[in-house]
Amino acid sequence: LAKTTQPISMDSYEGQEVNITCSHNNIATNDYITWYQQFPSQGPRFIIQGYKTKVTNEVASLFIPADRKSSTLSLPRVSLSDTAVYYCLVGPFYGSSNTGKLIFGQGTTLQVKP
Amino acid sequence: EAGVAQSPRYKIIEKRQSVAFWCNPISGHATLYWYQQILGQGPKLLIQFQNNGVVDDSQLPKDRFSAERLKGVDSTLKIQPAKLEDSAVYLCASSQTGVREREQVKNIQYFGAGTRLSVL
Numbered sequence: 001l002a003k004t005t006q007p008i009s010m011d012s013y014e015g016q017e018v019n020i021t022c023s024h025n026n027i028a029t030n031d032y033i034t035w036y037q038q039f040p041s042q043g044p045r046f047i048i049q050g051y052k053t054k055v056t057n058e059v060a061s062l063f064i065p066a067d068r069k070s071s072t073l074s075l076p077r078v079s080l081s082d083t084a085v086y087y088c089l090v091g092p093f094y095g096s097s098n099t100g101k102l103i104f105g106q107g108t109t110l111q112v113k114p
Numbered sequence: 115e116a117g118v119a120q121s122p123r124y125k126i127i128e129k130r131q132s133v134a135f136w137c138n139p140i141s142g143h144a145t146l147y148w149y150q151q152i153l154g155q156g157p158k159l160l161i162q163f164q165n166n167g168v169v170d171d172s173q174l175p176k177d178r179f180s181a182e183r184l185k186g187v188d189s190t191l192k193i194q195p196a197k198l199e200d201s202a203v204y205l206c207a208s209s210q211t212g213v214r215e216r217e218q219v220k221n222i223q224y225f226g227a228g229t230r231l232s233v234l
Contacts, residue, residue, distance in 0.1 A: 034222070034223075036223075041227070041228075041230075042227055042228075043118070043205050043207070043225025043226050043227055043228050044157065044205075044223075044225050045225070046222045046223065046224070049222065087156055087157075103159075104156035104157050104158070105156055106155070106156055107155075107156045
């Protein structure tokens with residue numbers, strides 16, 4: 001089972017770039033890496049997903065090294081509204097194979113300060 | 115597009131009582147998940163359905179928890195009898211099956227707001 005490890009908490013200031021790293025040493029060949037954001041009293045919300053190298057969308061970038069044993073979520077120029085818990089999720093894609101568990105990491109509480 | 119609907123939002127019961135949660139996934143999503151999230155922890159998968167069949171229920175405490183997804187659409191999760199340690203937020207999520215985009219298959223889960231259960 002691909003277990004993940006993240007820092008428990010991080011602090012940042014408005015306008016800075018924030019990088020959160022997730023370790024997943026036992027990731028399987030057909031596992032994808034997905035990051036979610038969760039605000040209090042809400043369900044998690046999808047941020048970004050990738051398999052290898054770099055993925056970028058309108059809110060974040062995801063960097064995955066060649067060995068795929070870790071990944072880094074990069075949030076450019078954070079604001080106060082980015083204060084939330086960020087979860088790293090490793091699990092299989094759907095299609096021909098759907099075996100394996102979907103496991104959320106511990107979550108990283110990001111506190112953005114003015 | 116409507117999101118994942120869950121009800122009720124809050125529930126307070128006494129231990130040994132029973133409780134049921136309801137989830138209506140996004141239209142067309144074949145996969146439905148139930149998670150338990152204890153305060154300060156990440157969500158833990160309880161059960162995963164593909165249409166109306168169970169894919170994974172290995173972490174579901176089957177002596178007290180049950181779930182069903184009749185007709186492959188909405189789902190109910192039941193706890194009977196409840197224990198103090200069942201106090202948590204119960205999240206429902208749904209996803210499409212293998213959405214292929216730019217040679218990558220995505221499995222994005224969309225979550226409801228959850229049901230906060232307090233067992234006294």
